[in-house]
Amino acid sequence: MKNTxxxxxxxxxxxxxxxxxxRFLDYLLGTSAVATLGAIVYxxxxxxxxxxxxESTESSVVAAKLNExxxxxxxxxxxxxxxxxxxxxxxxxxxAFSAVCTHLDCIVQxxxxxxxxxxxxxxxxxxxxxxxxxxxxxxxxxxFKVNTRGDEIVVSKA
Amino acid sequence: MIQEWLDERLSVSALSEMARKKEVPVxxxxxxxxxxxxxxxxxxxxxxxxxxxxxxYRPSAENAFESVQFIVTEVQFGWLIRSIHSWSANLMIAxxxxxxxxxxxxxAYRRPREMTWVSGVVLLFIVICFGFSGYLLPWNxxxxxxxxxxTEIAGVVPIVGHTVLRFLRGGDDVTGATLTRFFGFHVxxxxxxxxxxxxxxxxxxxxxxxxxxxxxxxxNVSKMKFIPNFLLRDLIGWILAIGVLAxxxxxxxxxxxxxxxxxxxxxxGIKPEWYFLFMFQTLKYLPAKxxxxxxxxxxxxxxxxVALLLFIVPFVDSGPENRKRxxxxxxxxxxxxxxxxxxxxxxxxx
Numbered sequence: 172m173k174n175t176x177x178x179x180x181x182x183x184x185x186x187x188x189x190x191x192x193x194r195f196l197d198y199l200l201g202t203s204a205v206a207t208l209g210a211i212v213y214x215x216x217x218x219x220x221x222x223x224x225x226e227s228t229e230s231s232v233v234a235a236k237l238n239e240x241x242x243x244x245x246x247x248x249x250x251x252x253x254x255x256x257x258x259x260x261x262x263x264x265x266x267a268f269s270a271v272c273t274h275l276d277c278i279v280q281x282x283x284x285x286x287x288x289x290x291x292x293x294x295x296x297x298x299x300x301x302x303x304x305x306x307x308x309x310x311x312x313x314x315f316k317v318n319t320r321g322d323e324i325v326v327s328k329a
Numbered sequence: 330m331i332q333e334w335l336d337e338r339l340s341v342s343a344l345s346e347m348a349r350k351k352e353v354p355v356x357x358x359x360x361x362x363x364x365x366x367x368x369x370x371x372x373x374x375x376x377x378x379x380x381x382x383x384x385x386y387r388p389s390a391e392n393a394f395e396s397v398q399f400i401v402t403e404v405q406f407g408w409l410i411r412s413i414h415s416w417s418a419n420l421m422i423a424x425x426x427x428x429x430x431x432x433x434x435x436x437a438y439r440r441p442r443e444m445t446w447v448s449g450v451v452l453l454f455i456v457i458c459f460g461f462s463g464y465l466l467p468w469n470x471x472x473x474x475x476x477x478x479x480t481e482i483a484g485v486v487p488i489v490g491h492t493v494l495r496f497l498r499g500g501d502d503v504t505g506a507t508l509t510r511f512f513g514f515h516v517x518x519x520x521x522x523x524x525x526x527x528x529x530x531x532x533x534x535x536x537x538x539x540x541x542x543x544x545x546x547x548x549n550v551s552k553m554k555f556i557p558n559f560l561l562r563d564l565i566g567w568i569l570a571i572g573v574l575a576x577x578x579x580x581x582x583x584x585x586x587x588x589x590x591x592x593x594x595x596x597x598g599i600k601p602e603w604y605f606l607f608m609f610q611t612l613k614y615l616p617a618k619x620x621x622x623x624x625x626x627x628x629x630x631x632x633x634x635v636a637l638l639l640f641i642v643p644f645v646d647s648g649p650e651n652r653k654r655x656x657x658x659x660x661x662x663x664x665x666x667x668x669x670x671x672x673x674x675x676x677x678x679x
Contacts, residue, residue: 221496221498221500247593275477303617307616307625
């Protein structure tokens with residue numbers, strides 16, 4: 172009797188206990204490894220993603236002086252961190268748009284010969300309402316409001 | 330004595346025995362065997378001249394253009410080193426394309442060389458990334474707009490596009506942050522990755538030996554020793570390459586252009602490097618909308634898918650020789666070559 176007790180306990184309790192203890196340790200080891208890896212990889216991924224820069228909130232800007240822009244010409248101006256384009260049409264009307272081409276992000280220019288706004292990168296054309304009329308651009312240019320204040324041309328977001 | 334000492338520790342004799350045993354088949358297509366080695370040689374030129382440029386280059390929007398200007402005007406032989414770096418980059422891409430197409434047409438990617446092909450395709454993409462990231466570093470107008478367009482192209486890929494764009498640009502726009510990132514890719518990330526894949530690629534070539542085209546399999550193909558016969562021929566090619574590079578650098582020094590200005594329109598006649606020209610020209614022709622999708626999205630996705638298809642070439646063209654499949658592969662290869670050639674020429678002349 173004395174001999175059989177440890178034997179039977181070893182058979183019935185011992186091995187499964189050892190096995191479940193091993194499984195538990197494996198589990199601890201595995202999760203620790205994953206957690207460690209996560210603690211290393213997560214900051215690296217976050218580090219690679221550039222922080223959001225606060226966009227300038229200015230909603231209007233002095234784009235040019237009236238005498239700087241003759242009839243049938245265009246001028247690039249800074250609107251916050253983005254370029255805008257100011258156009259004075261043949262009839263002397265002032266128009267302003269975002270100068271960022273809606274196709275692939277190039278900066279557009281005014282073409283006096285065709286009286287259109289043109290993107291040199293992939294030959295995109297916009298008319299003087301900012302509408303994409305030829306070439307690959309998929310959308311019109313964003314239009315801004317133009318006001319004159321004395322001899323200053325003030326452009327503001329619509 | 331020294332040899333014994335080294336041999337015991339480094340098994341030098343086993344390596345030199347292997348090198349001595351290496352043979353190269355001689356047949357009418359043998360000329361194409363040289364282009365892999367030529368690409369490798371030009372890569373070495375890139376590493377050497379690149380390290381030299383690093384002595385003076387300053388990677389920031391305020392300093393980059395001026396530092397390259399300094400290199401080409403003030404530093405002794407700076408114009409030469411910089412021009413050779415640019416020319417060698419272009420020649421390397423040219424020899425790489427020749428290598429790719431010759432392996433394709435000679436079907437050298439077939440079993441057991443599938444992984445050699447796959448590692449080669451990875452190297453192709455690494456080299457394109459080298460070209461794209463290096464192009465921005467002088468921070469001139471052309472580079473600025475090329476990077477704007479190139480990263481915007483990455484941005485139109487569905488779902489992951491915007492994240493990739495921000496990762497590449499280091500923000501929403503191309504700025505000095507982009508330059509710093511591209512510099513890091515160009516001189517650290519890409520060289521490290523390229524070295525690993527290059528080692529695998531070259532090692533696999535040693536392991537499998539040179540492939541004999543299937544069309545010559547039943548003929549009796551003679552062989553030449555790699556050392557010294559083939560290596561000496563390689564050497565002649567490399568010496569010629571140095572001559573060509575020096576001549577190109579002296580006669581057609583690489584231009585620096587004007588400094589980038591984020592508030593100036595894209596200059597008229599702007600074009601990417603010749604190896605991107607066929608894709609650029611395609612983008613010009615695509616209408617704004619195709620079947621309700623933005624034309625450029627469709628075009629860019631098509632190019633991406635075709636690029637990925639390169640990886641599976643050896644796994645599609647597997648199994649025993651099949652004349653019909655061989656014909657189809659040759660037609661696809663010729664059409665691709667024609668498309669690239671025609672679009673590139675149109676891109677140049679228009």
